[in-house]
Amino acid sequence: MNSTKVxxxxxxxxxxxxxxxxxxxxxxxxxxxxxxxxxxxxxxxxFKGPTHLELLARTGILDDVRAAQTVKTDWRMVDxxxxxxxxxxxxxxxxxxxILRGDLAQILYAHSKGDADFVFDDEIVGLNETPAGxxxxxxxxxxxxxxxxxxxxxxxxxxRRLAFGPEGRFVESLGYHYAVADCSVPLDGLPTVLPSGxxxxxxxxxxxRLVLLGGQKAPTLFVVRSANADYDRHDVDSQRAxxxxxxxxxxxxxxxxLDAARTAPDxxxxxxxxxxxxxxxxxxxxxxxxxxxxxxxxxxGTGLALLGAYVLAGELVAARGDHTEAFAAYDRxxxxxxxxxxxxxxxxxxxxxxxFRIRMRDxxxxxxxxxxxMLWVTDAFATDDSIPEYELL
Numbered sequence: 001m002n003s004t005k006v007x008x009x010x011x012x013x014x015x016x017x018x019x020x021x022x023x024x025x026x027x028x029x030x031x032x033x034x035x036x037x038x039x040x041x042x043x044x045x046x047f048k049g050p051t052h053l054e055l056l057a058r059t060g061i062l063d064d065v066r067a068a069q070t071v072k073t074d075w076r077m078v079d080x081x082x083x084x085x086x087x088x089x090x091x092x093x094x095x096x097x098x099i100l101r102g103d104l105a106q107i108l109y110a111h112s113k114g115d116a117d118f119v120f121d122d123e124i125v126g127l128n129e130t131p132a133g134x135x136x137x138x139x140x141x142x143x144x145x146x147x148x149x150x151x152x153x154x155x156x157x158x159x160r161r162l163a164f165g166p167e168g169r170f171v172e173s174l175g176y177h178y179a180v181a182d183c184s185v186p187l188d189g190l191p192t193v194l195p196s197g198x199x200x201x202x203x204x205x206x207x208x209r210l211v212l213l214g215g216q217k218a219p220t221l222f223v224v225r226s227a228n229a230d231y232d233r234h235d236v237d238s239q240r241a242x243x244x245x246x247x248x249x250x251x252x253x254x255x256x257x258l259d260a261a262r263t264a265p266d267x268x269x270x271x272x273x274x275x276x277x278x279x280x281x282x283x284x285x286x287x288x289x290x291x292x293x294x295x296x297x298x299x300x301g302t303g304l305a306l307l308g309a310y311v312l313a314g315e316l317v318a319a320r321g322d323h324t325e326a327f328a329a330y331d332r333x334x335x336x337x338x339x340x341x342x343x344x345x346x347x348x349x350x351x352x353x354x355x356f357r358i359r360m361r362d363x364x365x366x367x368x369x370x371x372x373x374m375l376w377v378t379d380a381f382a383t384d385d386s387i388p389e390y391e392l393l
Contacts, residue, residue: 004028004321007136007146008116009124009159011038013045013101014289014305015152016108017059021313023115024393027321030146031116032138034123034153038109040102041266043180043218044070045302048095052303054387055310056097061107068103070094073199073215077362080204080252082190086362090198093217095299100216104302124149127162129283148323149285150312152305155273156233157291163282171294174272175227176347178297179243181220182266185213185257204252205358210351211247211254220257220264222247223297223351229271239269272296272347280308280334281327288312293334293341297350300340307337307387314390333388 004027008015011033023029047053047065056062072090079085090098109118119141126137133145151159161167192200192214201215208225212218224246231242240262247254261267273296280292287293289305311333312326319326352358 004148004316005133005146006030006148006150006316007032007124007134007144008150008152009033009157010152010154010289010291011035011109011118011120012105012152012154012289013108013302014291014309015150016105016112017306017309018150018152018288018313019116019118020059020108020112021309021392022316023112025313025317027316029116030119031112032119032122032124034121036121038102038105040106041182042101042268043221044094044098044216045101045104046093046095046098046299047303048299051387052306053096055303055306058310058387059108059111059306061111064107064111065097065099065104068099068107070098070100070216071197071199072098073201073217074194075201075203075212075215076190077203077205077365078252082202085359086365088203088365092365098216101302124158124162127159127285129163129285134284147284147321148316151285151287151291152289152309153291155270155275155290155294155296157287159285160277160287160291163285164277164287170275170277171273172276173227174274174296174345174347176223176225176272176345176351177229177242177246177269178224178272178350179222179239179261179267179269180218181222181257181261181264181268183220183260183264185220185253185260187214187253204250204254205351206250207354207358208351209247209250211250211252211257213253213257220261222257222261223272223347225347225351225353231269233270236267240267243269270296272345274298274341274345276342278335278342279331281331284323286312286323286327286330293338295341295344295346297346298341298344299346304337304341308334310390311388314388314392317392318390 075088128135203212210223212221232238280287288308315326315329
């Protein structure tokens with residue numbers, strides 16, 4: 001067993017992936033997760049291009065992900081009378097492989113639980129770095145010293161806040177908010193499965209707003225432009241009240257979607273954000289996944305999370321646990337692939353600001369050349385042929 005003690009905060013995607021790599025390479029790994037178990041459900045995430053598929057293969061989960069993948073879902077963008085204005089193909093939305101986030105998290109946990117000590121229903125509430133290590137205070141368990149602390153705890157990372165500074169210094173709001181509700185809305189008169197087996201979801205836009213119903217990316221999705229949204233991120237009733245106000249009088253099937261969202265067992269609302277961090281390490285602490293390089297609904301976060309976990313583990317193993325050497329190399333390696341997280345905003349694409357911009361977005365997918373160009377661009381952004389080679393078990 002490597003004498004290096006590593007604490008990872010977060011058991012969703014990046015955390016278990018990193019735990020798998022480090023644990024199998026004889027690091028002493030603990031993963032702490034605020035939730036009581038690996039979180040199920042959630043919207044679908046996807047992998048695009050040979051780089052992502054190679055990462056899944058190296059991590060040892062490609063076959064499991066393929067077995068649990070969702071069916072390709074096309075988005076049919078309709079008007080208030082259900083007339084189809086454009087079709088956004090499943091290849092653009094879901095890449096080469098698409099899987100529910102909760103299913104991916106379960107797969108990663110199954111592959112890593114033998115390589116690390118997982119502690120659920122607890123969280124980090126204090127960090128104090130010393131020359132000898134990082135003294136960690138937990139909400140419930142006894143304080144403990146670790147050599148390295150890794151924040152894999154999402155865009156609202158507690159580790160980043162404690163080690164780097166307030167969230168507002170590292171996370172930028174993109175002016176849009178989205179809500180995902182695990183509920184179904186009747187789509188009477190609209191086919192939801194095609195003879196080919198492809199699934200169909202239906203999207204309706206008014207300026208600055210999107211309602212998307214059906215499919216597997218997110219059963220019910222709302223996106224709205226709102227620069228100064230007034231709700232409590234920790235209060236679901238407050239979030240639902242904001243959503244009701246934002247979509248009041250929106251037309252189409254929005255009222256039914258709001259009714260269903262009121263009682264949805266799994267409901268999540270947050271701002272579209274991106275991180276502005278350009279260095280993902282500080283002292284004995286590092287960030288991986290959305291904690292370091294997030295761009296909400298940008299379409300590349302899950303692949304980046306797996307890449308970051310692989311690179312961070314590879315550099316720590318190569319440096320034999322020397323965090324100074326490994327973290328410097330990790331920062332250098334991740335500059336190129338994370339550039340996409342510091343650019344772009346999915347909001348204007350999903351909820352264009354005017355009727356004209358809605359028509360132009362739809363035209364992009366009715367014009368054959370433009371449609372092929374959009375598919376090519378997403379593949380180009382997702383593909384980086386320079387995955388480092390490490391001697392990892």
